[in-house]
Amino acid sequence: MSAVADTHSQEHHHGPAKGFSRWLLTTNHKDIGTMYLIFSFTMFLLGGSMAMVIRAELFQPGLQIVQPEFFNQMTTMHGLIMVFGAVMPAFVGLANWMIPLMIGAPDMALPRMNNWSFWLLPCAFLILVSTLFMQGGGPNFGWTFYAPLSTTYGPPSTTFFIFAIHIMGVSSIMGAINVIATILNLRAPGMTLMKMPLFVWTWLITAFLLIAVMPVLAGVVTMMLMDINFGTSFFDASGGGDPVLFQHVFWFFGHPEVYIMILPAFGAISHIVPTFSRKRLFGYASMVYAVGAIALLSFVVWAHHMFTVGIPLTGQLFFMYATMLIAVPTGVKVFNWVSTMFRGSLTFETPMLFAVAFIILFTIGGFSGLMLAIAPADFQYHDTYFVVAHFHYVLVPGAIFGIFASAYYWLPKWTGHMYDETLGKTHFWLSFIGMNLAFFPMHFLGLAGMPRRIPDYALQFADFNMVSSIGAFMFGATQLLFLFIVVKCVKGGEKAPAKPWEGAEGLEWTVPSPAPYHTFSTPPEVK
Amino acid sequence: MAQEQSYYVPDQSKWPIVATVGLGVTLYGVASIMVNGKQGESTTGSWVMFLIGALIMAYMLFGWFGSVIRESRAGLYSDQMDRSFRWGMSWFIFSEVMFFAAFFGALFYVRVFVVPWLGGEGDKGSSNMLWEGFQAGWPLVNNPNPEAYPGPNEVIGPWGLPLINTILLVTSSFTVTVAHHALKAGNRQKVKLWLGATIILALVFLTLQIQEYVHAYQDLDLTLQSGIYGSTFFMLTGFHGAHVLLGSLMLIIMFLRIQKGHFTADSHFGFEASAWYWHFVDVVWLGLFVFVYII
Numbered sequence A: 001m002s003a004v005a006d007t008h009s010q011e012h013h014h015g016p017a018k019g020f021s022r023w024l025l026t027t028n029h030k031d032i033g034t035m036y037l038i039f040s041f042t043m044f045l046l047g048g049s050m051a052m053v054i055r056a057e058l059f060q061p062g063l064q065i066v067q068p069e070f071f072n073q074m075t076t077m078h079g080l081i082m083v084f085g086a087v088m089p090a091f092v093g094l095a096n097w098m099i100p101l102m103i104g105a106p107d108m109a110l111p112r113m114n115n116w117s118f119w120l121l122p123c124a125f126l127i128l129v130s131t132l133f134m135q136g137g138g139p140n141f142g143w144t145f146y147a148p149l150s151t152t153y154g155p156p157s158t159t160f161f162i163f164a165i166h167i168m169g170v171s172s173i174m175g176a177i178n179v180i181a182t183i184l185n186l187r188a189p190g191m192t193l194m195k196m197p198l199f200v201w202t203w204l205i206t207a208f209l210l211i212a213v214m215p216v217l218a219g220v221v222t223m224m225l226m227d228i229n230f231g232t233s234f235f236d237a238s239g240g241g242d243p244v245l246f247q248h249v250f251w252f253f254g255h256p257e258v259y260i261m262i263l264p265a266f267g268a269i270s271h272i273v274p275t276f277s278r279k280r281l282f283g284y285a286s287m288v289y290a291v292g293a294i295a296l297l298s299f300v301v302w303a304h305h306m307f308t309v310g311i312p313l314t315g316q317l318f319f320m321y322a323t324m325l326i327a328v329p330t331g332v333k334v335f336n337w338v339s340t341m342f343r344g345s346l347t348f349e350t351p352m353l354f355a356v357a358f359i360i361l362f363t364i365g366g367f368s369g370l371m372l373a374i375a376p377a378d379f380q381y382h383d384t385y386f387v388v389a390h391f392h393y394v395l396v397p398g399a400i401f402g403i404f405a406s407a408y409y410w411l412p413k414w415t416g417h418m419y420d421e422t423l424g425k426t427h428f429w430l431s432f433i434g435m436n437l438a439f440f441p442m443h444f445l446g447l448a449g450m451p452r453r454i455p456d457y458a459l460q461f462a463d464f465n466m467v468s469s470i471g472a473f474m475f476g477a478t479q480l481l482f483l484f485i486v487v488k489c490v491k492g493g494e495k496a497p498a499k500p501w502e503g504a505e506g507l508e509w510t511v512p513s514p515a516p517y518h519t520f521s522t523p524p525e526v527k
Numbered sequence B: 001m002a003q004e005q006s007y008y009v010p011d012q013s014k015w016p017i018v019a020t021v022g023l024g025v026t027l028y029g030v031a032s033i034m035v036n037g038k039q040g041e042s043t044t045g046s047w048v049m050f051l052i053g054a055l056i057m058a059y060m061l062f063g064w065f066g067s068v069i070r071e072s073r074a075g076l077y078s079d080q081m082d083r084s085f086r087w088g089m090s091w092f093i094f095s096e097v098m099f100f101a102a103f104f105g106a107l108f109y110v111r112v113f114v115v116p117w118l119g120g121e122g123d124k125g126s127s128n129m130l131w132e133g134f135q136a137g138w139p140l141v142n143n144p145n146p147e148a149y150p151g152p153n154e155v156i157g158p159w160g161l162p163l164i165n166t167i168l169l170v171t172s173s174f175t176v177t178v179a180h181h182a183l184k185a186g187n188r189q190k191v192k193l194w195l196g197a198t199i200i201l202a203l204v205f206l207t208l209q210i211q212e213y214v215h216a217y218q219d220l221d222l223t224l225q226s227g228i229y230g231s232t233f234f235m236l237t238g239f240h241g242a243h244v245l246l247g248s249l250m251l252i253i254m255f256l257r258i259q260k261g262h263f264t265a266d267s268h269f270g271f272e273a274s275a276w277y278w279h280f281v282d283v284v285w286l287g288l289f290v291f292v293y294i295i
Helices: A003-009 A021-025 A029-058 A068-103 A111-133 A158-185 A198-229 A243-260 A263-277 A284-300 A313-325 A327-341 A350-373 A375-381 A385-415 A421-447 A459-491 B015-038 B044-073 B079-118 B125-131 B161-185 B188-220 B227-259 B269-294
Strands: none
Touching: A021 A029, A021 B015, A029 A068, A029 A111, A029 A385, A029 A459, A068 A111, A068 A158, A068 A198, A068 A243, A068 A263, A068 A385, A111 A158, A111 B015, A158 A198, A158 B015, A158 B079, A198 A243, A198 A263, A198 A284, A198 B015, A198 B079, A198 B227, A243 A284, A243 B079, A263 A284, A263 A327, A263 A350, A263 A385, A284 A313, A284 A327, A313 A327, A313 A350, A313 A375, A327 A350, A350 A375, A350 A385, A350 A421, A385 A421, A385 A459, A421 A459, B015 B044, B079 B125, B079 B227, B079 B269, B161 B188, B161 B227, B161 B269, B188 B227, B227 B269
């Protein structure tokens, strides 16, 4: 690339390049956002099909379809792929598409690095998935990869898994740096921090969390790497280390990580609910402070994942109360969304359906979280299906419904066409029913004592497991409908106006639909 | 906030994809070296892969930074772009701080909780039943299971090489600042002198650090395998040393760029970023000196 060619590039904006090189070499935030979203959905289907294997095996008691070793690889890979491959990239994709449009910026702050952040992900997941075909199989120790399961007893491919995590971390950190630099530096004149759209606010805070905890994840997998290959004893008590040290460092990353997966959804819901209530968001400032409070608290609650591992009583008490405190800012958000809807002129288009379901079901997941936060009660719930029910209630109708709601909400802006509303609503209802059918019985299973991560179970759990599997198959199959809806919407359909939702506000609706390849080359004025 | 000039959005670039291939091949190679080596298989192919990856990475770094430098010198970057670089570098350094925090956290947790518990003290003192008679202490020279992890004979005291290294690094932080002020004053001869001095201090630091490692391995039996003291000692000082190496490379490149006449009195972010990084490395060392060597 010569300096001469570069001088030209800023002068006249041209459309996208032809062919595959457009995607390989792009620096355009919309292209990169699209790639993130496609990648995320691909991983969603891959991780989802692993969930189907799990539910098929659990359809009936006894071992029918897979061997326990393979079952363990499926649960591990399902978790890793959904967390790092589906949910996180989906939000980064939304951030890439929407943040520049929402703050009136021409692109992300560091466009080439942006492209690198994306392409590292397929590379990392290629390595991760390839471990399934290596000698000894892929990771089989659960997505939390506790030592010594993952160090002393892990398969040889664990080293590859560690480097895959490193690459994902590099990608996330660069993505987060880009988001922060964009938000802090590229806002349109007049857009003060407290005028920023909430999706932008939540992403600013999410990006901060990412930069703070992804290096810690890198640290903990590096300690694993050293324990496995170079004889250190970080997680081996006979050398003066401690397996519990792994859990502390991992969950110092892991707990903020769960907020990384939900905060951007909070932001998106805070746009969708006002739009379809035709009212302004209730309590904007308190929403911002609530997100900030959740993010800060997320750094001091990690050991609530470890109540049963043997931590001192004072530790248990501290982490129990600190965890419960999170219910306060979260409650602020839920009440604000409900108050926004109160006496609004509500309509229930697909994004709103997903948003309302989000509020109700995420709250259920939040409440089971409170139950788990009670240390003495957690001794009973720990490592049972109750935990599985809890985090699937915050991740599926939380993070994933948030992503679906955002996708339907902004699809007209991305494609220039309206999606098929009937099909969209069908997708919603099938997902809603399937998801509840799959995960609600897990609460009962867990309370009755069914442990997590087992391929076989006692006979008394049979009925609920069958219901759960039927729900899971229904939810899984429904997602193919989503693929169809999106493809149909990209190919054609009713032309979308610049602002397809009458109640919508924000800069992204001031540009035509579909959004031109380059937007806001001169920044808009924000009053 | 934005007083808007036209914002530079770069054209299509091959560097990100080259970087992806480079990093992927390098790390896949490293992982294969480790896995094959552990299983006693040949690692030749893995080494070749690693070297190819490393070459691609080197090509990418020269090419990518080269085009950024060319764009910068062609005057394509506005003040706003400059701020984006500043935010980017600051948050990158913050991420590095958090990486070290993980290892410092491990050190503190081990010293404050794990080792005393194994020795029979405190809330979890019952863990002493695992290896009865184990005496807690720090530096931990007798591990709970000395057969699996033979402890070091001795550890490295703070007042020899580490103190000299501390003085070297702290001095280098001052010299790089003097060089920065000289650059702002437009006195390039002085920049070269003080930046050169910084680089020499950095290289002497690295040499002494290597000497310390050789001493630890050959004379003290202090190795990665000698239990949690060796683990935390080598990981913390090792990662710090790797960062010093990276910082030195950055300073050397800045020196070469000064030689070539790059940078002006008021536009020299590459230099500033390297100086920031250098100060960061220095501060981490002070943490190491206090918590690893002295206390």
